[in-house]
Every structure is written in structure tokens, then in C-alpha cells.
Amino acid sequence: MNSRLAGWAQALIATLVPLSAPHAQSLEELAARFGAREGVMSMSLAPDGAHAAIITPGPSGQLVMVIDLIAGGAPKPILRSSQASEQFSRCLWPTASRLVCYVSITTKLTDALARYSRTIAVDSDGSNLKVVTERTSNRALGITWNGGSIIDWTGDKPGWVMMTRQFVPETDIGTRIAQRYEGLGVESVDVNSLVRRIVEVPKSGSVEYITDGIGHVRILGTEVSASGPYSSGTIDYSYRKAGDRTWYPLGRVDQGDAGLGKGFNPLTVDPVQDVVYGFDAGPSGRQALYRIKLDGSGKKELVLGRDDVDVDELIVIGRQRRVVGVGYATDKRRAEYFDPALKTLAAALGKALPGKPQVDFVSASEDESKLLLFAGSDVDPGQYYLFDKGTHKLESLLPARGQLEGRKLAEMKPVTFPASDGTMIPGYLTIPPGSDGRNLPAIVMPHGGPSSRDEWGFDWLVQFFAVRGFAVLQPNYRGSSGYGADWYQKNGFQSWRTAIGDIDDAGKWLVSQGVAAPGKLAIVGWSYGGYAALQSGVAEPGLYKAIVAIAPVTDLERLRRDHVDYTDYKIVDRFIGHGEHVASGSPAQNAATISAPVLLFHGSWDINVNVGHSRLMADKLRDAGKTVEYIEFPDLDHQLDDAAARTKILSMSDAFIRKMLNR
Template sequence: MKHWICLAGLSAASPAAAQDFDAAAAFGAREYVEQASLSPDGTKLAYVVPLKGQGSGVFVVPLDGSAAPKAIAASDGKPERVSGCRWASNTRLLCTVYGVVRLPEGLIVSTRLTTMDHDGSNMKVLSHTRGTGEQLGYATFGGSVIDWNPGTDGQVMMIRQYVPETTTGTRLAQKQEGLGVDLVDARTLQSRTVELASRDAAEFFTDGKGNVRMMGRVQARDGYTTGVRTYSYRRKGSKAWEALSTVGPDRAGFDPYGIDPALDVAYGLRRVDGRLAAYTRALDGSGAEKLVYAHPQMDVTGFARIGRNGRIIGATYSTDIPSVEYFDPAVSKLVKSLAKALPKLPLIRVVDSSEDENRLLIWAGSDIDPGRYYLFDRTAKTLNEVALARPQLEKAKLAEMRHITYRAADGTMVPAYLTLPTQGSTKGIRAIVLPHGGPGARDDWGFDWLSQYFASQGFAVLQPNFRGSTGYGDAWFQKNGFQSWKTAIGDVNDAGRWLVSEGIADPAKLAIFGWSYGGYAALQSAATEPGLFKRVVAVAPVTDLDRFKSDSAIYSSHREVERFVGSGPHIEQGSPARHAAAIKAPVLIFHGDMDRNVAVGHAQLMHDKLKAAGAKSELVIFPGLDHYLEDSEARTQMLQKSAAFLKAP
């Protein structure tokens, strides 16, 4: 096993000498390999790397080492960004380009599919089919590929958005509306309609062999989606749609994820006894369901896949570490052998594979290893390292993340992850509670750039999976972290008290840092228990629940957001901006002004309320950045400023 390819920029991104190591820049940098894909024959690798700002570059390299990586395309991030590229054939790539743009109605995410040769030539836009009329609306969805191998090399089956057009005195104006499916040649752009567009269509599934077998439709009322989806399927060789399932916001019905054509079944999740479990449902007309995996304590979160068409091979879940229950014995054996070959990298996933699945692109990492990519050849039985996810940290000493539980005020044991500094004392030190975003999310064991940075600065970091986190079943999720904010925030506060009771945190130097819902939790914690946290950092926080609901009015999901946030006394009680006068700790807030998830007005409102109440507050707005601040320089600035703020007397 050897490091046999030096990808573009790897040497330039190598860590500086120890005395010159800039921790904020190293930890704040975007991952060097943001996405990667193997060509169908397994001989070439395409990968996306970060450029200045939010920019992205696309590189291609032959895996036999015969040539250096070649840059074939780039975007400047203003607003176009490349989210990923995959191979339509051995010589043709498809890349998804997206950006957050401001329309008169508000911020929207716009996507486009582009296709090019492996050297970057012959670039074309794949997204739209238009007639001769003027479009009667915005085509913001550029399409997505649902079948990479529909039968002819270089062709893909893709979902496209159709926007009707005005007539212009001819019959060539486009009249379809909604999502449809086309078979498209990535070289010539010639296309054939496979499924006519439908206004309520939301999902299509193929069997990986060019046959559309399932479709999902959204239910809408007054232009807003209700959160209910209905699914239909086709039997083999039939064009007739038959009812499959209905899935509501509670996910009680069979929620399909993919198809196994050999077994003629759909894989999906169904809620049983308060937890999500993995099932198959027959597509032969019998409707027979079979439980394939259920964990006694945890939700099944999804499915592991392999191959160009995402063949489902296992069910994913997380206890204290992300895990997979494999259905495929051969893949299970393969992963076990890889685990033996990489004993220090227990987190292993198959990123991509050649058409025949003999060559696999593997990612492996741990809590103290940000991850590295390997090429595994099943025939030659070789495993070669090809790239580092974060080369800047290759020589850095990282801190171990330990799974712990602490007791909440009502006696409930709350799971969490504790990261202690690698050097110096681990008792009576500065400490941070770091609640996750979401709130429909959870933290997992593995490398975390935020906790690792703060550990490098001498902080202990505790990341609680408070009640309201996902993955632990309905009873743990409760009504969600907004409607059940008292329980969720209580667990967050109890995390701080645990750090003090264990002697880890100096109570005079206990702080809280949160992003998105975590930012909301940080501010709400400071409002409900003013003396607990001595300093507060909130990134892109929700600060007023009514405002959060009204912000979504321009989007089709508005009714779903209203249902999720709810109505009642918790709106006033659970909005930190309405209780700014109760916050005694200094507050530092960061926000991007192109944030579609949480409008920047939330940060401005909170800052204004704090200043009006005489509290110490500083607001940093990043122009042109969205919710995730995907800009290495901005993240570096945020880390540097946060560390200085949290260390201030």
C-alpha cells in the first residue's frame, strides 16, 4: 500500500512547519477533495477542489500515473459553484453547477447540468428543453440524473424541469409543466421523452437498466406542499401505474429509496414502534413487505450503495459510531477485509466504482484522521492511497473524540461526544458546549473541524445529542427542537453543568458555540440561564420563531415549515430575540447575507435587540455567502475571531 498519486495542489497544500502552522487557516479550509468519481472503466479519476472564495475547480487524472492531473473546468463561486461531477462515459463528464441567487421574490437555489469531454472541451448545458416562446416562470432546477447506465454508452436518464411558454404564432412553444424524465445523449444533447412532465411529480426511480419503475407525487394546497407524498410503481414490462404507498410528515408509510431489479423489490424505510426500519416491498403486484433490518435502539437512517447506479447493499444507522448492516455478503466480506488493512481508519465507505465493480474508490477516516481516498483493485488485490481530504492537517496532532453520556435534570442519560485538548491540562480549563444544527440532525463520531480547532486552542468541547436530535426514535425526537425547546435547551444547559461537575470546565470560562439551530440553542440557553455560559457565539442562528415561519412564505414548503415550528406559547417563550434583555453574556454573531436557510435578518434582529438592552454584541456579516459559509478565508476569520472572543477575560 503506497501513496502513488500526487493530486493537483497536494504539495502546495502540505502543512507548514510546526512553528508556522496556522490552526485557523488549516482547520477552516474547505476539504481539498470535495467530491470524486471513477470513470466506468476505472482508469480515470475526476475530482472537485476548492478555489478562492466559493470557487471550485474540476480536475481529471489517469490512475496509472502516466500523466499529471489536469484542470479542465472552474467556477468562481459568484454565484456559480460546482457541487460534483460524474462520468457519463469513459470520455464524457456531467457536472452539477449551482448558486444562490436573489430574485425579486427572494433568495433561491438555481442549478444547471453541464457536460464536457474529459479534457474540458466540447462543454454544453444539459438542463433545458425549450420551444420558441417566452417562459412563464423560472426554471431554477437544472435536472438530475437518475440512471447512469440506461443501455447506451454516453446516454443518461435524467429528471428535467419543464416551464410552459407563451405561444408565438407557431406550434413550437413548450407547453409541458413540472418534472419529467428524458433520455439524453451527453455528447450530442439529443433527447427523447421517457415520462411526460407532471406538475405534482417530485421523484422518479429507475431499475438501473433504463426503466422508470417508481414515481413520487407531492400533495399541495393553495400552492404549498403539505408534506404528504404518494408513490406509484410499475410491474416489469408494464406502463401502467399502480399505488405503492403514502408517506406523511410522520413517515408512517413505506418511504421508497431505490429498486433492486434482480429481486424485483423496492427498498425503503417505515416507522415501526417509534423507530425507522428498513423494508423491501415487492413490485410484482403482491405488495408483500419484508423487514430487512431494524435496530433495537436506533433509527435506520438510509441505505449504503455501490456502483454507478447506486445498487443498495446495506442499511445505515448510528449508535455511538456510524455503522452499516450489509445485505450483500460479498460487500460485507470486502469491507471487513478493508477494515483489517486500515485498522486505524474505522470509518470506511465506498465512494464510487468502475462499471464492473472491480475497481472501487474508498474513503476511510476516523476522529483523528480527516479522511483519505484509496483505489482498491479487487482483481489485483491492491489498495493504493490516492488523496488526502485535508492535507493541511496531515502532520497536525488531532484530539480524540470520546462518546460519553451525562445525566439531564430529569434523570435522562443524554449521549454526547467529548473532545479534550491534546496538550496541557484537561481539568479546570476553558470549555465549549457545541450543540448541532438541524434541529432534525445529530452529531456522529468522526473528524469535526470545529471541535478539533477549538481543542487545538486548549478548549474542551462537548457535543450533545440533546432530545430533539434525530436517529434515536420518536420518543427522543419529541415534537422537535423548536416545539420541544424547553427539553432540548435544558439538555444543552445540562451539558454545560456536566462539564463543570466533572471538573473539566472552569465555571468562569464556560462558553457555548452553535451554528444554525445550534446558534438558536446557544442564544436561547443564554436567555434561559443567564449565568451558565459566560460567552456566546451564534452562527446563522434562528432568533424569532414567528419570523422563521414567515420567511418561508415565498417557498412551496411554507406550510410544512409552519407545521414543523408550530403555534402556541412556545413561539414567544422560545424566541431568543424576544428575551434579549435576559442575556448577560457577551455575544458574537456571524451570518452570510445570502442565507436561504435562515435569513440574515435573524442575526440583525438579535444584534439590535441586544444592543438596545445594553448587552455586549458584535455582528459579522459575510457578503455573498450562504448558510454554510463555504469560503476558506471566511471560515478562517470566523475561527480566529471566535477563539479570541472566547479567550477574552
């Protein structure tokens, strides 16, 4: 590690978990190390490359700290959140001496939870703190939920940026100067003085703007109206020709009944080529990268598509979001770089760094002479580096999870296994370090989503159980995203029989291959994964001897009702669908069928899956005379992003599973 930073980095690590006994083997110490929050949650580089900002866990909440990359020395804390309900999502640099940070706040309104955002600006020494989000007056006819975000670093002059603003109309009683705009618009804002001017007046239904990175709004997204206050999930996109203020139709993106978007989804504009890059269904039916000319011709060109998986990541770099490549996940995440220099650099770094990790370009100085990198692998939680193109010097900055440095972790190996209908299901098998992989206690761990997928790389939950002696299999069941529309089917709720069938076939395969010892199989899942764990207990009673469900959906009709007071109700309603699967696919309605003991965890401030789901599940299991234990964490959300909570989840889950497998 860079000697200028090593001392304070170790001090930072020590605040997350005690550094004594680095190879501790007790359950409590291991749970504390793996349950500790990621030491670096986000990192960004200043335009001159002289400083970096990091978001890191604090004693309660989070800290924003600034590092002097030239002089070294201790980092300077400049902002802090006081509680878990306040989260910094990103901190970025509009100038070399000033930061803009996005804050997400969860609050309770009567009986419903709500989340709103605010944008703040602060000097790199912690002074001159200001709220950038425009304050609403006492005449406002609504609440500003969206605090705005920077969409272009090129403003009227240095220190100015272009950012979105949610306009809220005001009552005109007693005044002639009431604000009448409503919806999402764009302003040019001086992040120092907060002087602002309107660049784009909000249009009816406007929800998104994309610039060309040099100060011109080129793409507008407007939502197709739905009944009442609800979102429709359908967005019409328009574009402008260079130098033209007229809007021309670009296309429509429709989320559809199953939640899988259809249509060209624009992401960024390249002003040199005068094109917009975005994703759409490719020739194979899997998502591919396209670009469309913005000169009025509408010429659409396939940039990259694959026959096996979705192309799902656009790789951009720098303040102008220059497109440099694309990413996709096969057995591992791959990157194909269009930029020859970055392609060569990424390949060289991947070979030179210990363990040949995957390398991501996180941030860059304004002239791209200095690059902030992140490199990690399945057995390495990851490290941040600074690369200087001029000197070809690579400096190690910070580990993502320093509390795990020096600990031997378990390799994650891509596997396939047959489903009952013969379809080969991909997944990842992690075997305890030093094990021969035979006759082990084993865990099936379905991912959340369901419109998501597992990928090769470090996973704190998987690694904890592997270090504790469990084999862990993560299946990318049908219903997962990343493999095209046919694999996604109707989604993991409407097609629950297929999705849960694949997950249960994963457990049977572990037993048939001799990886799992007879009678030593458990299932653990978070969010949809928790739903899948419980529903597997319904579909295959007796297959698993223990079920651990964290923040699970337990009743599909309740999930629908939970969103009645939110704008996404129509989207959720279509996603869940209607029919017999709603009752048969709800574990709370079929609790009597579950034979395995159940351990439940949930946060009381979960805005993704209401805590009522776990409360209902626990009640239904108790009423049916089943074995269940329920742990609720006050004031924590869906991620349970708290070291004490995660430590408790790990230690209790381990003890619970061992007890049930040894009965």
C-alpha cells in the same frame, strides 16, 4: 502516498494553506489550517477505472479536476466556478471520457434570494462543454429552477442516460408548437449530442422518479396538492410491475406537523428481486429498512431495524445502485453489509489501515473491479484510496484535508450525562491532546438541524477548539434525529424547552464532573446550534460566560415569514407551529434576559436562515445594553464555505471566548 500522485497532491494542498511551519501553534496559523476548505469535496471513478474526477476549492469558487490513475502526472483542471454563489455539487461519469456535473447557483431576485440548478457535460480533457439542462424559450411561462439529474445510466445506447426534466409550459400566442407540458418528467438524453426523447410525460404534481437501474421507471412520487403555490409536504407513491406501464398505489409519505416523515419512503429498486427498498417506522418506533415486492402482492418485509437508533443509510454501489448494506449510528457509525465480499473487504481494510478508521465505498468502476474508498476517523480527516480487486492492491490517492497531515488531533469519546428529569443524554466529549481532562475551559457545541445529530468522526470546528486547549461537548439533545419519534418529540423549536434544557444540562455536567473549570464555560453553535446557544442564554442566564452563534435562527415568527415567498411555506409553518412557544422560544424577543456577551456571524446570501436574523439579534441586544459583536460576510451562504471567512470565525471566536472566560 502513491509516488505518481504525491507531487501534485502536495501542490494542491499548498494552494489551500501555506505548508510552512507544519506544527504552528499561533492562533492565526492554526485558524488558517483548520479554516481551510476541504481539499477534496467530492470524488468519482470513471466506468473503466482509469480516471477520477475531483471537486476541489479554487482561488475563488471551485475547480473540477481529472486524474489519470494509470499514467499519473499532474491533474488537469477542466472546469471552474468563478464565485462562491456557484457551487459544483457532484461530477459523475456517463462514459469513460465524459463527465456530467451538477451546478447550484444562488441569485438575488428583487429582495429575495433564490437557488437554481443546471446540469452540464464536458469531456474529460475539458473540451466540448455543453449545458444539458433544456433551455427554455422566450415564450416560457416560468423559470426552470430544477436543472435535472441523472436517475439511470442505461439509455437508448452508449452515451445516453435517463434524467429528470422540469417542463415549463409556453404561451401559444403566435405559434402552434408551444410546449404545453408542466411539471417533472423523464427524458433519455445523449450527453454528447444532447439529442433527447421523452420517456415519462410529467404527471400532475410529479416530483420524483425511481428506476430499476436498467432503464425502466418503476416508482413515481406525486405531491398531494396544497393551497395556492405552496408544497404540501405529502407525497403519494405509485409503482409499476415489471413490463407493465400501469401505475399502482404504493403508499404515502407525510412530513407531518413536526417535520418527521411518516410512511414508507422508497429509495431504490432491485430488478433481480423485483423489490423496492425504503425506510419506514419499525416495530420499536425507530426507522428501519424495509423492502416491498413490486409484483402486485404488496408484500412488505422488514430487512433491518434496531431498538436503540434509527437505521438511516442505504448503502449502494455501482452504476445500477446495487444494494449492498445499511448504515446507522450508535456511539459510532456502523455498516452491516449484505454483500459477503464487501463485508469481508470492509472489515479487513478497517483493521489494516492506520488508526482503524471507518471505511466507506465511494464509487466503483462499471464492473466493480476497482473501488474508490474513503477512510477516516475522529483523529484523521480522511484519505481517499483506490482498491483493485484483481490485484488486491490498495493505493493511497488524496487526503481530504492535507493541510492537517501530521498534526496530532483530539480523540472524540462517546459519553452520556443526565438531564434534569433523569433521562440519559448521549453525546461526544473531545479533550485537548495530552490533557488530563480536568479544570479546562470548556465549550458546549449543539448541532444544527434541529432534525440532525452529531456523530463520531472528524469535525474541523471541534478539533480547532480542542487543539487550542478547550474541552468540547456535543450533546444529542432531545429533538435530535436518529433516535426515533419519542426522542425527536415535536422538534427542537416546538419542544425547545426540552431541547435547550438538555443542552444546558450538558454544560452543568461538564462543571460537575470537573472537566470545565468553574466560570470557564462557553457555548458555540451553527444554524439551529446558534439558535440553541442564544436561547440557552435566555433559559439559563449566567451559565455560559460567552455565546458564539453562527448563522442562527433568532425569531421563530420571522423564520415563518421568511418563507412566505417560497414553496415550502406551509411545511415551515407546520414545523414552527403556533402558540406561546413562538415568542418564548425566540431569543431576539428575549434579548434583555441574556447576560453573557455575544459574538454573531452570518453570510449576507444565506438562503437557509435569512441574514436578517443576526441583524435583528444584534439590534435587540444593543437596545438592551448588552455586549454584542456582529460580523457579516458579503455574498456568502449558510455554510460560509470560504477559507478566509472560516479562518476569521475561528480566530475571532477563540479570542472572544478567552477574553470573556478570563474576565
